[in-house]
Amino acid sequence: MEKKSLGRGLDDIADLFLSGIEDQEPKKIFRGLSSDKIRNESCSSCIHLIFSNSLEPKCRIFTFDNEKHGVPYMPTISLTNGNYCDYFESGAPRETDEWVNNKSKDADPANIEYEIEELVRFDRKIAYPNTENTQKSIRKILMEHLEEGYEIRSIELKKTDAVSTPRRKDTRDVEVTIFVKGT
DSSP states (O other): OOOOOOSSOHHHHHHHHSTTTTTSOOOOSBTTBOSSOOOSOOGGGBTTEEEOTTOOEEEIIIIISHHHHTOOOOSSOOGGGGGTBTTOOBOSOOSOHHHHHHHHHHOOGGGOOOOOOOOOOOOOOOOOOSSTTHHHHHHHHHHHHHHTTOOOOEEEEEEEEEEEETTEEEEEEEEEEEEOTTO
């Protein structure tokens, strides 16, 4: 007795819908990292690798410049990503994978002593029109700033004296600069 067949087998049906897959280049999971291994190097020899205070490796491309390169944001990276990364650029080898793995397991970020110095600078220039009340306005704003805790570093003063005699007119300009030495 013959076995009855349902028609085409699963392989035949799959070939209909998935034909030509072998001929296409491998698809990438997302831009920047390939789904297929490209090289046998780790991120530790890439010039884009950055170590932060937390000892977690970061990639300049995927962590800081991700929008510029059109790749997804990754707060940390696995050092094996170098095998699949399109942006890998070999440089002088940095710390080895072994050292980084041991250091990140043993070190407690809370026990690492570090210091952060942040410098924020604001420049403010205040200009007044030359009117009768200008000197009063300048004195008032100067006093307000001193009351807010600002320090005087330098002051430029100018005085113009006009001395008139019957046949002669003299003008004297006196400039005084007051400043704190060493600043």
